[in-house]
Every structure is written in C-alpha cells, then in structure tokens.
Amino acid sequence: MLQEWVIVLTSFAYLGLLFAIAYYADQRADRGRSIIASPYIYSLSLAVYATAWTFYGSVGRAAIDGVGFLPIYLGPTLMIALWWVVMRKILRISKQNRITSLADFVASRYGKSALLGGTVTIIAVIGIVPYISLQLKAVSNSFIILLHYPEIVMPASVGAVPILRDTALWVALSLALFTILFGTRHLYSAEHHEGMVAAIAFESLVKLLAFLAVGVFVTFGVYNGFGDVFSRAAGQPKLEPLLTPIEGVAGGYASWVWLTVLSMLAIMFLPRQFQVTVIENTDERHLDKAIWLFPVYMVAINIFVLPLAFGGRLLFPAGGVDADTFVLAIPMLERQELLALLVFIGGLSAATGMVIVETIALSTMVCNDLVMPALLRMRRLALAQRRDLTGLLLGIRRTAIVLILLLGYLYFRLAGEAYALVSIGLISFAAVAQFAPAVLGGIFWKGATRRGAFCGLVTGFAVWFYTLLLPALARSDWAPRSLLEHGPFGIALLKPLELFGLAGLDQITHAMIWSMIGNVGAYVLVSLLDTPRAEEHRQASLFVDVFRRVAGGARLWRGTASVPDLYNVLARFLGAEAAEAAFAGYARARGRNWPDPQLEADAELVDAVETQLAGAIGAASARIMVASVVKEEALTLQEVRTILDEASQVIVYSHRLEQKSRELEEATAELKAANERLKELDRMKDDFISTVTHELRTPLTSIRAFAEILLDDPDMSISDRKRFLGIIARETERLTRMINQVLDLAKIESGQAEWNVSEVDVGEVIGDAIATTSQLFKEKRVALRTESAPEMPPVRVDRDRLLQVLLNLLSNAVKFCDRPDSKVAVAARVEDGHLRVDVTDNGPGISPQDRLTIFEKFRQVGDTLTEKPQGTGLGLPISRHIIEHFGGRLWVESEPGRGSTFSFTLPLRPGGTGHPSPVLAAAK
Amino acid sequence: MERHEGKGPRLVALFMLGTLLFNYPILALFNQPSQVFGIPLLYAYIFAAWALLIALMALVVERGRTP
Amino acid sequence: MAQKILIADDEPNIVLSLEFLMKREGYEVRVAENGDDALAQVAEFTPDLVLLDIMLPRRNGFEVCQQIRSSPQWRDMKVVMLTAKGRDTEMQKGLALGADAYITKPFATKELVARVKELLDGKR
Incomplete structure (x- = not known):
C-alpha cells in the first residue's frame, strides 16, 4: 500500500x-x-x-x-x-x-x-x-x-x-x-x-x-x-x-x-x-x-x-x-x-x-x-x-x-x-x-x-x-x-x-x-x-523588414540627453554592475574607453540604452523610462517616412557602392598585374636586344678596326696583311653564324619554326652527327665512342633539328676537351618509355652555378683566363628548345674536374608537341 | 540564409500536403469500419500519414543543410 | 721615354687591332684579359692611359675604373672606356666613375687614336 x-x-x-x-x-x-x-x-x-x-x-x-x-x-x-x-x-x-x-x-x-x-x-x-x-x-x-x-x-x-x-x-x-x-x-x-x-x-x-x-x-x-x-x-x-x-x-x-x-x-x-x-x-x-x-x-x-x-x-x-x-x-x-x-x-x-x-x-x-x-x-x-x-x-x-x-x-x-x-x-x-x-x-x-x-x-x-x-x-x-x-x-x-x-x-x-x-x-x-x-511606422518597418535591414536600422530620434542620465536609468533597473558593463561594451564597440567624458549622448547611445532596458522591463516600459530622461522632439510621420525611405535607399546604394568598389579593386589588381608582366617583358626584351647588340658589335669591331688598319697602311707586309684579312674573314663568318642562330632561336621561340616531323631512327642520326664532326675530333685528338642499344624504336621528330642538337652537343664536348687522353662517349638507350641519349666528356666539368646558366642565351662557360670559348652562346638554348618541342628534356650532369654528361630524352609515343614559348617569355 | 533558399517553399508545400491529408474529403475515404492488421483503418491511416509527413519534413530540413 | 698604354679586353682580335694601332703611334703597350689582371698591371706597369673594355670577365670595367680612381697615386692615369653596349646610361655611369672618355664599339680607328693622343698630350 x-x-x-x-x-x-x-x-x-x-x-x-x-x-x-x-x-x-x-x-x-x-x-x-x-x-x-x-x-x-x-x-x-x-x-x-x-x-x-x-x-x-x-x-x-x-x-x-x-x-x-x-x-x-x-x-x-x-x-x-x-x-x-x-x-x-x-x-x-x-x-x-x-x-x-x-x-x-x-x-x-x-x-x-x-x-x-x-x-x-x-x-x-x-x-x-x-x-x-x-x-x-x-x-x-x-x-x-x-x-x-x-x-x-x-x-x-x-x-x-x-x-x-x-x-x-x-x-x-x-x-x-x-x-x-x-x-x-x-x-x-x-x-x-x-x-x-x-x-x-x-x-x-x-x-x-x-x-x-x-x-x-x-x-x-x-x-x-x-x-x-x-x-x-x-x-x-x-x-x-x-x-x-x-x-x-x-x-x-x-x-x-x-x-x-x-x-x-x-x-x-x-x-x-x-x-x-x-x-x-x-x-x-x-x-x-x-x-x-x-x-x-x-x-x-x-x-x-x-x-x-x-x-x-x-x-x-x-x-x-x-x-x-x-x-x-x-x-x-x-x-x-x-x-x-x-x-x-x-x-x-x-x-x-x-x-x-x-x-x-x-x-x-x-x-x-x-x-x-x-x-x-x-x-x-x-x-x-x-x-x-x-x-x-x-x-x-x-x-x-x-x-x-x-x-x-x-x-x-x-x-x-x-x-x-x-x-x-x-x-x-x-x-x-x-x-x-x-x-x-x-x-x-x-x-x-x-x-x-x-x-x-x-x-x-x-x-x-x-x-x-x-x-x-x-x-x-x-x-x-x-x-x-x-x-x-x-x-x-x-x-x-x-x-x-x-x-x-x-x-x-x-x-x-x-x-x-x-x-x-x-x-x-x-x-x-x-x-x-x-513610432509605429518605425517599428512596423523594423519588424516587417527584419531580414532586409542591418541590425539597428535607421535611428529616428531628435533631441538632447546626457550620458549620466542615461547611465542612471540603466543602473536603476539593471543594477550598477550590469549598467557599467553595458556602457563599457557600448564604448568598446565604438573604439572608446569607458568612462569617457567625450562619449556623446547621441541617438545611437539612446537607442542602445533603450534596447538594453527593454531586455529587462519590456519595450513599452523602456520607452517611458528613456523618454523621462531625454528631451525629445517629436518627429512627424512625414519625417519618419522620409528617413526610413532614405535609410533603405542608402542601404541599397551602399550595397551597390560596395559591389562597384569591389569590382573596381579587382580590375585595378588585374591591371597592375598585367602592367607588371608587361614591364617585366619589356625589361627582358631590352636585355635581350642589348645582349644581341653587344654580341654582334664585338666581331664587327674587329672587322672594322682591321679593315681601317689595312686601308690606312698600303705598305704593310704581305704576311701581316694576310693575317689581318684572315681575322676579318673569320669574324665575318662568326657574325653570320650569330645572326643565323639569333633568327633561328627567335623563330623557334615565337612558334614560327617549321618542323618536318617523321619517323626517325636515332641511331642513324647519331651516326650522321659523328661523321660530320669526325674531322673536329681528329684535329683535337679526342677519342669518340658510341654505345647504342641494338634495336632502337623510331621516334617522331624533325630529323634535321635532332641532328642540330647532336652536332651542338658533340662540338661543345670536343671544344672543352683539353687533356691528352680526352674522350667523348655517345650512348643511346630506351628508358621508361623514353629514348635517352647521353653525350659524355672527360673535360673540366661545369660548376653547379654554371649548370643552370649555360642554357640561357649568350652565357658561355670557359676558362676565361686563357681563352674565350668559340661559339655564339646560343647553341644550348636552341637545343633545349628543340628537345622540349618534341616533349623531351635536355639537361646536364657534371662533376668539376671529371667531365660532364649532357643528356636528352625523347618520348617514344609523343604525347604532343611541346609548347614553344614566345621569345620574350623565355628570355630570362 | 541565402544557402537555404528553397527550404521555405518546400516546407510550405509540405504544410499544404498535410492540410490535404488530414482533412475532408481524403480523411472520409478512410473513415470506414475496416481494419489493417487488426487496427481500425482510420487510425492506421492517420498515424501512417503523420509519420510520412514528418519524414518528408526531416528530409527537406536535413538535406537543405548541405546543399 | 714612350708613354705607356694598358689594353684591357677579353676579345683577342680586338686586342690585336688595338695593340697594333697603339704600337704604330709609338706607345709602349701591355695587355690584360680580365679585370683582376688589369688591376695587377695597373699597379705594376703604371700606364699613362688604360683602354678599358666594360664587359671584362672576373671584374668588369666599371669596377676597375672605380679602383683606379679611388687610389690617389693613379690620379693622373687616363681611362678610356670601350664598350659594345651603346646605351646612354652606361656612358653616363662610366663618366660618373671618372673615365676620361667613352668610346663605343665598333670605333673608327682614326678617332680612337686621335682621342688617345689628345688625352696623353694634355698630360704632358
């Protein structure tokens, strides 16, 4: 029970x-x-x-x-x-x-x-x-x-x-x-x-x-x-x-x-x-x-x-x-x-x-x-x-x-x-x-x-x-x-x-x-x-348009009030502590300190106090209380309507303005970037032209100097005469080669070069290149060895261009051979779906910092103490462009003092032609 | 708020569906002295329709969370 | 005693032509192939005039010129800058660094010789 x-x-x-x-x-x-x-x-x-x-x-x-x-x-x-x-x-x-x-x-x-x-x-x-x-x-x-x-x-x-x-x-x-x-x-x-x-x-x-x-x-x-x-x-x-x-x-x-x-x-x-x-x-x-x-x-x-x-x-x-x-x-x-x-x-x-x-x-x-x-x-x-x-x-x-x-x-x-x-x-x-x-x-x-x-x-x-x-x-x-x-x-x-x-x-x-x-x-x-x-109109607008308005909305108030009065009202209903906190929060939100004698009893503050008070005693009581300490001038309905309409207009405008200024900012940033790119291009172009000019003027200087010397001195000995004319002939040749290569490079870089692509047997092209340079090797007493895999699949490239690359690499190799037991090796093999060719020499090698620059235009590496290397400084950049055009890669590995290996790869199934970059963008 | 667009109209549509389901004349169709699994048809119908409506509401609300 | 000229350039054929031209005028000539070499010869040979290429290996012509001008004992040494880069800014830079003349390549041999003569005669 x-x-x-x-x-x-x-x-x-x-x-x-x-x-x-x-x-x-x-x-x-x-x-x-x-x-x-x-x-x-x-x-x-x-x-x-x-x-x-x-x-x-x-x-x-x-x-x-x-x-x-x-x-x-x-x-x-x-x-x-x-x-x-x-x-x-x-x-x-x-x-x-x-x-x-x-x-x-x-x-x-x-x-x-x-x-x-x-x-x-x-x-x-x-x-x-x-x-x-x-x-x-x-x-x-x-x-x-x-x-x-x-x-x-x-x-x-x-x-x-x-x-x-x-x-x-x-x-x-x-x-x-x-x-x-x-x-x-x-x-x-x-x-x-x-x-x-x-x-x-x-x-x-x-x-x-x-x-x-x-x-x-x-x-x-x-x-x-x-x-x-x-x-x-x-x-x-x-x-x-x-x-x-x-x-x-x-x-x-x-x-x-x-x-x-x-x-x-x-x-x-x-x-x-x-x-x-x-x-x-x-x-x-x-x-x-x-x-x-x-x-x-x-x-x-x-x-x-x-x-x-x-x-x-x-x-x-x-x-x-x-x-x-x-x-x-x-x-x-x-x-x-x-x-x-x-x-x-x-x-x-x-x-x-x-x-x-x-x-x-x-x-x-x-x-x-x-x-x-x-x-x-x-x-x-x-x-x-x-x-x-x-x-x-x-x-x-x-x-x-x-x-x-x-x-x-x-x-x-x-x-x-x-x-x-x-x-x-x-x-x-x-x-x-x-x-x-x-x-x-x-x-x-x-x-x-x-x-x-x-x-x-x-x-x-x-x-x-x-x-x-x-x-x-x-x-x-x-x-x-x-x-x-x-x-x-x-x-x-x-x-x-x-x-x-x-x-x-x-x-x-x-x-x-x-x-x-x-x-x-x-x-x-x-x-x-x-x-x-x-007041009704204002509140109606605040309620009905609550999703459309920013918090706070339009302040519809005209009158005078004092900060201590407002503070006291709040303190009376919420207690001093809460009022203190509320005012401090208000001041902080406006980047001011509290207490701050400068704080103005403006419409915003009155509104904030009223809202705060409403949270404790309700909107109607809060209105009465705030009205008791604030001298208000009544706004006519017409004024309220005008302000509200203006406020919503202003909101619409400011939204639009924000958007416009955002768009403008974006456009400005884009413009700036474009301008930077142009400037950069301009600078590179300038450098390029300046370099080309320099390279062309150098042989021209010798030619003109010797021509004038010969012209001035009809009594010069035959042997001197022959020597000077020889220099003029060689420098002219150098000038011609240089002009050709600059034009060649420009064509490749601008994508205007012609490529006669066909199935090419790389082993055969290597043979051709060796035959062409054999005289050079003989003169400098450099040994040449080839190692080719027996069955090499053909690659789709421009035969003449590939030959150009091989000739460049071979002549570079032989150029830097300075020892009595110099030798150069050419090896070709298939690796990871690519055909790879290595040209190895046992010359002086290339220092790490030079390994990157040699592929830039007009950069040459050589023992500058003794002799300036022969060549234009354009061979390697051109070669790299050619290899990249066929989707391959050209690079160098080297150990100073022990020699260098220049290698390139060509895809066996070319995924597409590489993207020849425009002249200026590549002219770093 | 913008990412929930579409939730409001869908829920309003469900409200209308519910109004239809729990009202004359559809309700009258099930107001008969027959039974499903021993439960009077009307009772079974109301609870089933109720559950269906809630399931649809849950679907709309929770789906809308990750549009 | 013949006046002394140092030729600093890394292009062998240009050096050859300059050497020929200067020797023909009766000057004593020495050659330097890079910037460091040029400075060493300046100290050792104390030329009256330096024909200085800007694009020298190791240490460029500007630096060499600056070194020469920063030492009081070489105050009287004449410096003639030679360059294949014909930009105005570089010419100004060379002159600002204390070069006495600035000649662009390719040069007219007569003009070059006249200029050298003029500078060395003024010195005498």
Missing part, C-alpha cells in the same frame, strides 16, 4: 532532482558552457506543449470520441512546417529588439504601446488561468486516487473539501514556491533561463517515458498487442462507433478542422510556447532540427493513447471511473504499484513543466507590460527617481507568480468540476488564438496599426469571454443559467452558445468562428482607416 508520505516524498524528491538539474545548468551557463545550446534540448523543451492534459486528458477524450484528440497534435505538426517562414522571422525580430515576452512583442511592434502590452497581458492571464487550474486539478486528482491504492476511488467533489485540506491548494503553493526559485533568480528576462530549460527538457523525457511505459504495459502486458485491443473493442456494441468516429463527434469535420487550426495557433501563441520557442532560443539554427524532432515527440506520446482508451473502457465497463484517470487507474487495477507511482510522477512532470514555464512567462508580462508601465506613469510614486529598482522588479514578478497560481486554484474551485480536462484546455487555446492576427499581421503587414491591433484583440477577447468563459461560469452556477438557455434579457439571438442563431456546432468551433471574424475584421478594418504614428 502506498502511504501518503511515500507519494509526497517521491514528489518532492522528483522536484528536488529537477532543481538540481536546473542548478547545474545555471552553473554551467555562468561558466559559459551552456548545456541547453543544443537542437535536441531545444526540441525537448518545446515538448512543454504536452501537459497533464495530454498525459491524462488525451486518453479521456479518446475514450469518448476516438480520434477526436488528434487535431491537438496534428495542428502543431502542420504549423511547424510553416515555422521556417514564420518563426524564423519572429526569432530574428525578438533577438534584435530584445523581446521579453509575447506581450512585449505585440507592444513593441505597434509603437512600443503600453496599452497593447497591457491588453495582451490581461488576455493572456485570464485565458491561461483555466489551463493552470487544469494542471492543479490533474495533479491533485491523481494524488488522491493514488492515495487510495489499491482501491480505485474517484476524488470527491471539490466543494466538499475545506480549502485548507484541499490538495490542489498545496500543489498550487508548492509550485509557486518552486517557480519563484526557478524563474526569478536572474532579473534580465531577455537572457535565457538556462536552468529552467534544462529542467523542462528533462521533464519532457520523464513524461514521455512514463507514458510509454504504461502504454506498453497495457497494450502488450494486459492485452496482446494493438490488434487484440481493437478487436476486443469491436466486439462491444458501445465501443463500435468509436472505431469510425468522426461523424460521431459533435460538429463532425468542422470541429476537426477548427481544432486543428486552434492548436496550430496555440503552438505559437501560448505564452509558455513563445517563452521556450522564442525567448529561450539560443541559436536560430536549432529550429531546423526541432521542425521534425518535435513532431516525432508528439507521435511518440500519442501512439498508445487509443489502446489505453479502449483498454480503460473494456476494463471499467461500468463507467464509475473517469476516463481522464484511465492512465493511472489501469496500472492500479492490475496491482502494478511501481508503475502507478511512475505514472503519477509522469503526470506531475507534465503539470509542473507547464506551470513553471507558463507562470514565468506570465509573470514577466505582468511585471513588464502591466505593472511597471502603470507604476512609472504614476507621478506620485516618483518611481523614475528612485535609485535602485531591481528589488522592486523581482518583487513584482514573484508576487505575480503567486497570484497567477492562486487564480488558477480559484478557477479550479469555481468551475473546474464542470468540465473535462480537454475542454478546459481548449478554452485557453481559444483565448491565446486571439493573438494570432496581431502577431502574424504585425510581421508581414506594415500597414497594421496600434489601434487596429487593439480593436482586434479586444473584440476577439470579448467574443471569447462571452461564448466560452461565461458559459463555463454559468454551468458552475457562478452566472445565471438562464443566460445559456434564453440569452441575455431573453434575446435568443444573443445566446452565448448559439450566437446570432449559429447552432449545431460544438462550443469551441462556434466560439472560434465568431471570435476570429470579430478579431480579424476589427484588426484589418481599423488598421485600414487609421494613420500610424511615427
């Missing part, structure tokens, strides 16, 4: 665990290592949507009309698909404007209107109170039922219990205390309640697990799977209609559709949903995962609702057990003590989660949008002059929490008995749905005005009150019942449940139709007839 103290202790142990989790999360957040900054925690926290109503009430509703409970979860699934378009915008707006609650959002959108903020707050509180009472009812009922374990006894009628012995009261008070501990540790409400979110996410897990546990137990433990439950139910004539249920529901498809619409709006505009989705959001991107994870959660928590409902109906055929308690009653019937306790905890977690977030959200609204603006306007209190208001703010919030929960309890005592859980919840849904036109219209329609929003809200709320709340009170005898039956003053047309004669619908559908017609109609009509004030 479950003792009372066991249940109470377990409950408090559970709450203690929650608090520990919250405490841990807060600690982590203070150290900058947030645990709620995760899309999974975010998605779980959204599941605060599933309250005790889901936990107990879904089964209750399903036991009466089958799938009728599902629109409550299908609606959010549909809505969340639209979040990408809608919620991202709301998130962005809220972050930019430091929105603290739904009321703050509406107030801020319509010109920071305290009137609207207050209206939304009142509607939210009145609308949500039934919903909170529902949670109290669920917790206290489940507690009482569990207390009687193993007997199943329905709780006594509420009125019969004295207030102080009423469990629900104690539940309400405990939850108030708990919420105060949770939610008002920090003042700054635009900041995240990290601890609370972590605890809520944990609660979402607990309630899901508890519900799945009991679901699995009933479906697979008590019965034999889904099919078994349904087939047994099908055997019962009373249950048969539930299996094809939609026509059976009051209102049929109309009711189904309206329930879907209602819950679509609820998922966005319930204060607690707005709190977890918008205010507690740490990263816009978390929305991505939540878009499908949250619906998955809803499917999971609903899978076992129908088996549980049918199971309950089958197990308690007499009807003495309230269907809302099936979830708890079935495990008790089956004597599953622990499971029953787990279910109780699951229900408790569903209820506490809802109550905590809802009351925190509502208390923020009450404080920021209802009480503060009112207090600040009361001159008599001179609140604006008080030094530190942080304590006052916290006090207001805490009081609000207690009052809201007591209101919930009051409603429970007054009207709770008359309705099932689901119906109570739907009344609240219908109330918050009234926010939809003002919010959704506000973020997409710039023309919507403050008066329009106000009229819409009030009309919608009035209809809601008349068609839903009033009947609820009447049924509990707190209002005359005749009102329902005959209408006020006996006017039948005004009967609350059949307004203007609209009958045949269920209560919710009926109320939704009329309230939405009234709300949207008034909103649109009044907005169209109205002219917005300057």
Whole structure:
C-alpha cells in the first residue's frame, strides 16, 4: 500500500532532482558552457506543449470520441512546417529588439504601446488561468486516487473539501514556491533561463517515458498487442462507433478542422510556447532540427493513447471511473504499484513543466507590460527617481507568480468540476488564438496599426469571454443559467452558445468562428482607416523588414540627453554592475574607453540604452523610462517616412557602392598585374636586344678596326696583311653564324619554326652527327665512342633539328676537351618509355652555378683566363628548345674536374608537341 | 540564409500536403469500419500519414543543410 | 721615354687591332684579359692611359675604373672606356666613375687614336 508520505516524498524528491538539474545548468551557463545550446534540448523543451492534459486528458477524450484528440497534435505538426517562414522571422525580430515576452512583442511592434502590452497581458492571464487550474486539478486528482491504492476511488467533489485540506491548494503553493526559485533568480528576462530549460527538457523525457511505459504495459502486458485491443473493442456494441468516429463527434469535420487550426495557433501563441520557442532560443539554427524532432515527440506520446482508451473502457465497463484517470487507474487495477507511482510522477512532470514555464512567462508580462508601465506613469510614486529598482522588479514578478497560481486554484474551485480536462484546455487555446492576427499581421503587414491591433484583440477577447468563459461560469452556477438557455434579457439571438442563431456546432468551433471574424475584421478594418504614428511606422518597418535591414536600422530620434542620465536609468533597473558593463561594451564597440567624458549622448547611445532596458522591463516600459530622461522632439510621420525611405535607399546604394568598389579593386589588381608582366617583358626584351647588340658589335669591331688598319697602311707586309684579312674573314663568318642562330632561336621561340616531323631512327642520326664532326675530333685528338642499344624504336621528330642538337652537343664536348687522353662517349638507350641519349666528356666539368646558366642565351662557360670559348652562346638554348618541342628534356650532369654528361630524352609515343614559348617569355 | 533558399517553399508545400491529408474529403475515404492488421483503418491511416509527413519534413530540413 | 698604354679586353682580335694601332703611334703597350689582371698591371706597369673594355670577365670595367680612381697615386692615369653596349646610361655611369672618355664599339680607328693622343698630350 502506498502511504501518503511515500507519494509526497517521491514528489518532492522528483522536484528536488529537477532543481538540481536546473542548478547545474545555471552553473554551467555562468561558466559559459551552456548545456541547453543544443537542437535536441531545444526540441525537448518545446515538448512543454504536452501537459497533464495530454498525459491524462488525451486518453479521456479518446475514450469518448476516438480520434477526436488528434487535431491537438496534428495542428502543431502542420504549423511547424510553416515555422521556417514564420518563426524564423519572429526569432530574428525578438533577438534584435530584445523581446521579453509575447506581450512585449505585440507592444513593441505597434509603437512600443503600453496599452497593447497591457491588453495582451490581461488576455493572456485570464485565458491561461483555466489551463493552470487544469494542471492543479490533474495533479491533485491523481494524488488522491493514488492515495487510495489499491482501491480505485474517484476524488470527491471539490466543494466538499475545506480549502485548507484541499490538495490542489498545496500543489498550487508548492509550485509557486518552486517557480519563484526557478524563474526569478536572474532579473534580465531577455537572457535565457538556462536552468529552467534544462529542467523542462528533462521533464519532457520523464513524461514521455512514463507514458510509454504504461502504454506498453497495457497494450502488450494486459492485452496482446494493438490488434487484440481493437478487436476486443469491436466486439462491444458501445465501443463500435468509436472505431469510425468522426461523424460521431459533435460538429463532425468542422470541429476537426477548427481544432486543428486552434492548436496550430496555440503552438505559437501560448505564452509558455513563445517563452521556450522564442525567448529561450539560443541559436536560430536549432529550429531546423526541432521542425521534425518535435513532431516525432508528439507521435511518440500519442501512439498508445487509443489502446489505453479502449483498454480503460473494456476494463471499467461500468463507467464509475473517469476516463481522464484511465492512465493511472489501469496500472492500479492490475496491482502494478511501481508503475502507478511512475505514472503519477509522469503526470506531475507534465503539470509542473507547464506551470513553471507558463507562470514565468506570465509573470514577466505582468511585471513588464502591466505593472511597471502603470507604476512609472504614476507621478506620485516618483518611481523614475528612485535609485535602485531591481528589488522592486523581482518583487513584482514573484508576487505575480503567486497570484497567477492562486487564480488558477480559484478557477479550479469555481468551475473546474464542470468540465473535462480537454475542454478546459481548449478554452485557453481559444483565448491565446486571439493573438494570432496581431502577431502574424504585425510581421508581414506594415500597414497594421496600434489601434487596429487593439480593436482586434479586444473584440476577439470579448467574443471569447462571452461564448466560452461565461458559459463555463454559468454551468458552475457562478452566472445565471438562464443566460445559456434564453440569452441575455431573453434575446435568443444573443445566446452565448448559439450566437446570432449559429447552432449545431460544438462550443469551441462556434466560439472560434465568431471570435476570429470579430478579431480579424476589427484588426484589418481599423488598421485600414487609421494613420500610424511615427513610432509605429518605425517599428512596423523594423519588424516587417527584419531580414532586409542591418541590425539597428535607421535611428529616428531628435533631441538632447546626457550620458549620466542615461547611465542612471540603466543602473536603476539593471543594477550598477550590469549598467557599467553595458556602457563599457557600448564604448568598446565604438573604439572608446569607458568612462569617457567625450562619449556623446547621441541617438545611437539612446537607442542602445533603450534596447538594453527593454531586455529587462519590456519595450513599452523602456520607452517611458528613456523618454523621462531625454528631451525629445517629436518627429512627424512625414519625417519618419522620409528617413526610413532614405535609410533603405542608402542601404541599397551602399550595397551597390560596395559591389562597384569591389569590382573596381579587382580590375585595378588585374591591371597592375598585367602592367607588371608587361614591364617585366619589356625589361627582358631590352636585355635581350642589348645582349644581341653587344654580341654582334664585338666581331664587327674587329672587322672594322682591321679593315681601317689595312686601308690606312698600303705598305704593310704581305704576311701581316694576310693575317689581318684572315681575322676579318673569320669574324665575318662568326657574325653570320650569330645572326643565323639569333633568327633561328627567335623563330623557334615565337612558334614560327617549321618542323618536318617523321619517323626517325636515332641511331642513324647519331651516326650522321659523328661523321660530320669526325674531322673536329681528329684535329683535337679526342677519342669518340658510341654505345647504342641494338634495336632502337623510331621516334617522331624533325630529323634535321635532332641532328642540330647532336652536332651542338658533340662540338661543345670536343671544344672543352683539353687533356691528352680526352674522350667523348655517345650512348643511346630506351628508358621508361623514353629514348635517352647521353653525350659524355672527360673535360673540366661545369660548376653547379654554371649548370643552370649555360642554357640561357649568350652565357658561355670557359676558362676565361686563357681563352674565350668559340661559339655564339646560343647553341644550348636552341637545343633545349628543340628537345622540349618534341616533349623531351635536355639537361646536364657534371662533376668539376671529371667531365660532364649532357643528356636528352625523347618520348617514344609523343604525347604532343611541346609548347614553344614566345621569345620574350623565355628570355630570362 | 541565402544557402537555404528553397527550404521555405518546400516546407510550405509540405504544410499544404498535410492540410490535404488530414482533412475532408481524403480523411472520409478512410473513415470506414475496416481494419489493417487488426487496427481500425482510420487510425492506421492517420498515424501512417503523420509519420510520412514528418519524414518528408526531416528530409527537406536535413538535406537543405548541405546543399 | 714612350708613354705607356694598358689594353684591357677579353676579345683577342680586338686586342690585336688595338695593340697594333697603339704600337704604330709609338706607345709602349701591355695587355690584360680580365679585370683582376688589369688591376695587377695597373699597379705594376703604371700606364699613362688604360683602354678599358666594360664587359671584362672576373671584374668588369666599371669596377676597375672605380679602383683606379679611388687610389690617389693613379690620379693622373687616363681611362678610356670601350664598350659594345651603346646605351646612354652606361656612358653616363662610366663618366660618373671618372673615365676620361667613352668610346663605343665598333670605333673608327682614326678617332680612337686621335682621342688617345689628345688625352696623353694634355698630360704632358
């Protein structure tokens, strides 16, 4: 048997665990290592949507009309698909404007209107109170039922219990205390309640697990799977209609559709949903995962609702057990003590989660949008002059929490008995749905005005009150019942449940139709007839164009203020420390120090202070406070329009300008690079010409000098004459050769050379080259050896050009042979798909630094001490060009003192002709 | 934001698909006293369509992450 | 006593022609084939005039000229620069370094001889 103290202790142990989790999360957040900054925690926290109503009430509703409970979860699934378009915008707006609650959002959108903020707050509180009472009812009922374990006894009628012995009261008070501990540790409400979110996410897990546990137990433990439950139910004539249920529901498809619409709006505009989705959001991107994870959660928590409902109906055929308690009653019937306790905890977690977030959200609204603006306007209190208001703010919030929960309890005592859980919840849904036109219209329609929003809200709320709340009170005898039956003053047309004669619908559908017609109609009509004030116009533009504007937007302000005044305002509400930090941050962002006497109280600073303040006390209160220290000149609407238009024009222009200047920069850089290349080419060309000139002038000098000497001296001896004429002849020859080679090189480099490519047997060409140079070798007494592989595949080259290369290499080799035992070897072989030829000598060798330069034009290596080498200095560069043209490589390996080897390769299957580079680019 | 273009319209399309699936007249087609695997047709249909819709939403959202 | 001329050039045939021309005018002639050699001969032979090619191996004509001008004992030594590079900048550079004349190749023999004579006569 479950003792009372066991249940109470377990409950408090559970709450203690929650608090520990919250405490841990807060600690982590203070150290900058947030645990709620995760899309999974975010998605779980959204599941605060599933309250005790889901936990107990879904089964209750399903036991009466089958799938009728599902629109409550299908609606959010549909809505969340639209979040990408809608919620991202709301998130962005809220972050930019430091929105603290739904009321703050509406107030801020319509010109920071305290009137609207207050209206939304009142509607939210009145609308949500039934919903909170529902949670109290669920917790206290489940507690009482569990207390009687193993007997199943329905709780006594509420009125019969004295207030102080009423469990629900104690539940309400405990939850108030708990919420105060949770939610008002920090003042700054635009900041995240990290601890609370972590605890809520944990609660979402607990309630899901508890519900799945009991679901699995009933479906697979008590019965034999889904099919078994349904087939047994099908055997019962009373249950048969539930299996094809939609026509059976009051209102049929109309009711189904309206329930879907209602819950679509609820998922966005319930204060607690707005709190977890918008205010507690740490990263816009978390929305991505939540878009499908949250619906998955809803499917999971609903899978076992129908088996549980049918199971309950089958197990308690007499009807003495309230269907809302099936979830708890079935495990008790089956004597599953622990499971029953787990279910109780699951229900408790569903209820506490809802109550905590809802009351925190509502208390923020009450404080920021209802009480503060009112207090600040009361001159008599001179609140604006008080030094530190942080304590006052916290006090207001805490009081609000207690009052809201007591209101919930009051409603429970007054009207709770008359309705099932689901119906109570739907009344609240219908109330918050009234926010939809003002919010959704506000973020997409710039023309919507403050008066329009106000009229819409009030009309919608009035209809809601008349068609839903009033009947609820009447049924509990707190209002005359005749009102329902005959209408006020006996006017039948005004009967609350059949307004203007609209009958045949269920209560919710009926109320939704009329309230939405009234709300949207008034909103649109009044907005169209109205002219917005300057402040409204500015805010409308900030909200609707949030994705188009840079943060901060246009500053619309003209007036005078002083830095100390602004500082003091902030310090009064946030405390000196936070104000200090805020000003320091502001100064730093502008490259200034704080404190800095030079800091100007300009529009930007005023705006920054107001935004900061709005994060603590809401936009409307912040406006009042800032206005109290700033002498403002009102801007006319025309001026605001002009500034806004100019601002957006300027943004467009500056975007274009940026792009143009980027393009220009790129073009300039390209131009510079091109210019550098040209200069480089120019320089190289200059060098080349200068070198060629020098090389040509040198032989010319000798020729001219000797010609003149001969001309001047007719009496010169014959032998001298012969010697000088010989020099002239040789130098002329050198000049000719040089000119030919320069032209040759120029042709090759510019790609204008002709190439007569054919299959060439390299061995044969080597033979030719040796034959041509044999005289040279003989003269210098240099030995020549050839080593050729026997079967050499032909290569596709220009035979004459290849011969030119070989002649060049051979004559170079012999030229540098200076020893008595000089020898030169020519070797050809196939290697790696290439044909390779080596020309090796045992001459003086080439030093490493010279090995690169010899392939440059006009660079010669020789023993300059003794004699300048013969040749033009163009042979090797030309040879290299030729080999490269055929896709091969020409290089030298050498060891000074031991000789050199010039090698080249030619591809056996030429992959293509090399790319002859233009003259100048190669003229390094 | 720019790299997610296309995600918005796709999700809106899924919203419309969902509206269609969970509404008269399609819902009425399945509102009959027959069963699949022992489960009433309507219940089976709603949960299946629900799961399908969520799967499609997950596909759109997660695919769009790395376009 | 005959005046002394040092010919510094690395092109054998040009050296030959210059040597012939200078000897014909009665000067005592020595030859250097590179920059280092030229400086060594300047110190040893102390010529009255140096015919200095710019594109000398080891140490170019500019450097040799600079060395000569930086030593006070060779202040009176005449330097005639010879080059195949006919650019104005190089001519200016040579003159700035203290060369007495700058002659481009190929030169007119008569002009060269007249110039040398003029410089050496002024010295006498």
